[in-house]
Amino acid sequence: MLSEVQDAWEVLDFLRKKPWCGDISLVGYSLGGAVAALLAVRRGDIRKVCLWCPALLNKKLFSSLQTEYESDFQRDGYVDTGEVLVSPAFKDEILSIDVAEEFKGFHGPVRIIHGSSDTTVPYEDVKRFAEENGFDFQTVHGADHRFSQFKNKEKLLKLTVDFFTQIQ
Template sequence: MELPIAFENEGQQLIGVLHVPNGASKVPGVVMCHGFTGNRSESHFLFTKAARAFAEAGIAVLRFDFRGSGDSDGSFEDMTISSEISDAVRAIEVLAQRPEVDANRIGIVGLSLGGCVAACATARSERVRATVLWAPVHDPKVIAYHRNATEQVFPWEFTGGLLLGEALVRELPTIDPVAELRNVRGPVLILHGSADQTLPVEGSEAFVRAIESAGGQVEREIVDGADHTFASVNHERYAIDRTASWFRDVFAAIEPEIAPSAKRISYADAGVDIEAANVTKKRLRELVRESYTPNVLTELGSFGGLFLANFPDLEEPVLVSSTDGVGTKLKVAIAANRHDTVG
């Protein structure tokens, strides 16, 4: 099932697509972060195909346009890596709050600059448990390497009629995805094409060294002959299938979130004193027997009869339940957060 979705971040609307496995109930979820000048579908519809494959594997997916890209609010000229990191963290929260999604099993995928964003979002969101980087940018300054950015008059044209703002270029030296990803708690998978001419494979090695030096879990796989976006049928299929399989294995090892209604609660947890209840029941049984008269039309549970509300010794008659009624009362007590009565 594919659903259009819109959510806000910092006063602007972001547009995306939510992929939900059929009959989903508390399934893992993954956020996808597109690359520089990209969108939620990505080149050769890589993200669309990947999201559908992940959903078939039992994983919910949220792919969306960063502010200034695709159909989301904002101008590309105003985008910064910091704004994209903020958008990604917000998307993680939106996905985690979906009723179909297990908030304890959230992952993220990023392509190219989206890999840089995904790395930083992983470090800044406690929800992310698994991270996949496809041909990631390890040093954002690569965006302006071919220009002397310090001498530019802003905004200046980058490519294809897109303008870069001064805020983006000025912040490039301050963004360090390698340092941010170094101490993440979850495993990381990196896929990088050996024929990537945009970001050579040596760049992603920096992530591996940093994570391993901190004792983290990281796998890097060089996909033979693949370019920057895995733009061939075989390379594309391999990247998608390998990632889906990896996510499935990682999420299978993480204990699913248990909904409050599904948690086992004992009488003691609910504040019910069974011994006191037994004593009370014994006393009530005796009282019921004393109050029994021929006017009683039927019996009530194990108490032996329904006592008359106007019996002289009963100043404040109460309804007392037994057997299944106790379980019902316990649920009512939990729902009302009131455990100051026993019956």
């Protein structure tokens, strides 16, 4: 995950050198939400952050990699989650960072948009984190992790555009 943060950092460095570059805001989805959160707080020059079903609570979300899947790591050298193959290096890295704790240090406007039926990144945990830290939290009722239905994608995009076009 840190390599993704570094890659995004370099993209932002490139953009910052352009004469037309003004304020930069970020959108991040799922694990990309964790990347966007780390990037925003570590750089200090990000205006706003909008996160979709973010994996901010990475320690809790990925803790099962340490316990439930250790035999898979030892036997196969990776874990097959059904969507991705997780390497031991990724497991160690993701558990060494506390994204939520770091992101508490971001002082710009934040909107978190989450589907109420998300079973990948637990809705209630992220909602509680957002409320405890004064972040704007918006629910797309009935939406899963991927906002699979068209009406859910439409709502997600409307909430995102509204956030970025608000004067703050």
